[in-house]
Amino acid sequence: MDTEVLVVGAGPTGMTLTNELLLAGVPAVLADRLPQRSDLSKAGGVQSRTLEAFDQRGLLKPLLDNGNYPTSAGHFAGVPFSPEHAGHRLPWRSVPQVVIEGFLERHLAAQGLHVRRDHELIGLAQDEDGVTATFAGGTTVRCRYLVAADGAHSTVRSLLRAGFPGKAGTATVIAADVRLSGADQVMSHTWNDDGDWVALFALGTDPQGRELRRLVVGGPGRSVPRDVPITEEEIRDGLRRVYGSRVELLELRYARRITNAARQVEHYRHGRVFLAGDAAHVHLPLGAQGMNTGIQDALNLGWKLGGAVHGWAPGDLLDTYHSERHLVGAAVLRNVQAQSLLMDWAGTRDPEVLAAKELFAAMTRLPEVQRHLGDLLSGMAITYPMPGSGSHPLVGRAAPDADLGPVRAHELLRSGRGVLIDPGDRFAKVADLWPDRVDRAGQGADTEPMLIRPDGYVCWAGDPDDLEAALGRWFGAPR
Template sequence: MTTTDVLVIGAGPTGLLLAGDLAAAGVGVTVIERRTTESNLTRAFAVHARTLEELDARGVADELVAAGRPLASLRLFGSVALDLGELPTRFPFLLVAPQYATEQVLERRALAAGAVITRGLKVTGVRQDDTGAEVDTVDDAGAVATHQASYVVGTDGHRSAVREALGLSFPGESAVLSVVLADVRMTEPPEHLLTADSGPAGFVFTAPFGDGWYRIIAWDRDRQLPDSAPVDLEELRALMVTLLGTDHGMHSPRWTSRFHSDERQVERYRVGRVFLAGDAAHVHSPAGGQGMNTGIQDAANLGWKLAAAVQGWAPEGLLDTYNAERHPVGRTVLKTSGTLLRMALLGSNAARGLRNVLVKTAMSLPAVARRATGMLSGVGIAYDAPKGAHRPAGERAADVPLVGGRLYELLRAGRHVLIPGEGAKATVDGRFETGVAAEPGDTTLLVRPDGYIAWAGRDASSAQIDAALAAAGLTA
């Protein structure tokens, strides 16, 4: 029997960021992972701007950026380009970095903060009551154990044992079958960082990991095989030659896999003291590279709220806001990534030509292009304004310059940040940070630890600021 404040099931990027946040806040956290060793393989490789902002608020973004390759624009269909260079962020690009690099950065942070990671345990049961939860596990030798915690979070992927133990359905459908993944070397690498093309024969996408290995994602319309069917490198070569005109000298695969891409979302992300995040709560098509990013942002939303609940200062209903805020985001990602996938896999030349014209026309409109890049990158994601508050409450906080630094550096303390407007006087309390804007305006902002605005007020009085702090649970 082991006991901790929070049990996190799954040591992928979602679980590791959550564990790091909890441990940094002084909350006891144990991560249970079925894998016995760290994986050197990867499915995800795209880190979007909003995820990098969340990592920046934890002091690890620059380390990951140094390990990847930034891409300032994306080619969607044919000649249609999506310009990320105008995003209002320190990270106006998509970072191409293997998932294992993201996991390594987050694991080092979690361990340094005091999180415990236990590997080689399979979850066999989850129980809970009004006072806590228990998780049963078994290891490879057959030894069983029970782990107690105040809260449990399932970040254990699309086949989540936690979700199954809760008896939650995972409604949705398979969007595309027989998608092939392969990590290969290339003697004649593509000129562009990301290469993608589609046609009547199917779809091919290539991306470099930056260490000499390349990821290939391919779908052959005429080879719809079960997931268990082995991947033949010759089928990949033939499809690449058909769609790209070359196989780029592909050779020496270190890993191949065939899978079907599902679009599913659990009906609710919380059941009592048990939560779901990442692929345990939602899975999407790989189009747009949204899966890992959405999971990491789930964790950023949930971590500070769980810490507040464990430490006893959470306002009533705070834990319920996790589902209220993140479930609609997951639903939107399902729709947008599914639309991108279906557009990419159009079969006829006429349909693809019409698609290219329509998308190019839409992207030529600045407002449409800004919305598209904002949603894809995550910087355009906003939550509903809390009851009694008004915009920009609920929106992402920009990384405004402060006297002696910037907002996201101050967020590294893991607490709310109050930025008083010009002339406003704030109450000082140990549960939040106070920053002075380098160019103060008349708006006072209260920014949550996940970088979203909790409250905003123009020409705010001290009484208004104190009331906003009290509503956030930050004053006695």
């Protein structure tokens, strides 16, 4: 083998996965077809669950130290909800994707791993022992596993001929990074009576301290083919139709047309090849759910590949990547399609849609509805199916950040290993059977006993009789 794992695609998904592999002590190669990293912001928001995951790896503080990235309120179909109702430890942040990519690439380089750029994949073949990937120019890489994180138009997915069912795009809107005047004086989601609409999101400031915003413009007559060039006048016209002269375009950084296509691969695993991020699911970029879902794909898969490479993974551990993440991806597609309908994406001003949105907006004023939507869109509502791990309410959920005295629970996950929180000091004997995979902590702490997977999800809590089975289920046979 040239390497244990080849990751194709150096976006947030691919770089997060590569970092997880390095943390697990797995040799990896990260390749990307682009000669240099894109300077397009693309996504612009980081969910609470993703922030927690970065914090669990010790990456959050250095990421946020790079600039001014404000907390932000979420929205569902353009109806905003207040972040304080969610009650999450870490509220949403507006951190552009380009910033995240730059930070992760520098972090990997500091560990000695550099992205192999200008590497265009043109072929792959797998057998019982591994995968052979062929790049333009004749270079080949032999690996034990390959992960496709190469985006919505994934070459790996095409080479696999993987089914990608769903809905084709029927309309386009403009998404742009801009500097505006007057934006602080208007609502972030605004429609006019003709169906034209504008959405605004803060992106923080540039190195000169100037405020940047993500601008989305849609409405009747604005749905044109994606390859039609976008002009400044087209954007100014959209602003005038909705805001009149109150908001003006000062600078256009970049713009692209996006569609309402919604697709998901049928299988996230194809033998020794795995699909993650936009290679596995595409949808409208509402709430940056595409980027965040891709990062969560990587966090779910990375430690499992580590277990497989090191030889301790149970036989079906890699299969749980599909069974867990396909459900999450499908749920994201459903909520995005619901938002598209309620937003009146195409600007039809259909009276039935307007009536449904009016009723929905009234319901979102209820604190319990805001909490539900906040959990849904922030990744905090995820509950993985974990048969054999007990029925405690914590099982399958993101672990609470318990106070363990000298440290908090999230700090213990920086090793990339599992954590057994043992406040009663009862489980030393059983934990000692997995010393190379699970750390024991929290003796004397005022919290519930629980077993946490390396990706931060609880895989056992409650009945002591179930602990040893859960350890075997997720961490393999005892040493």
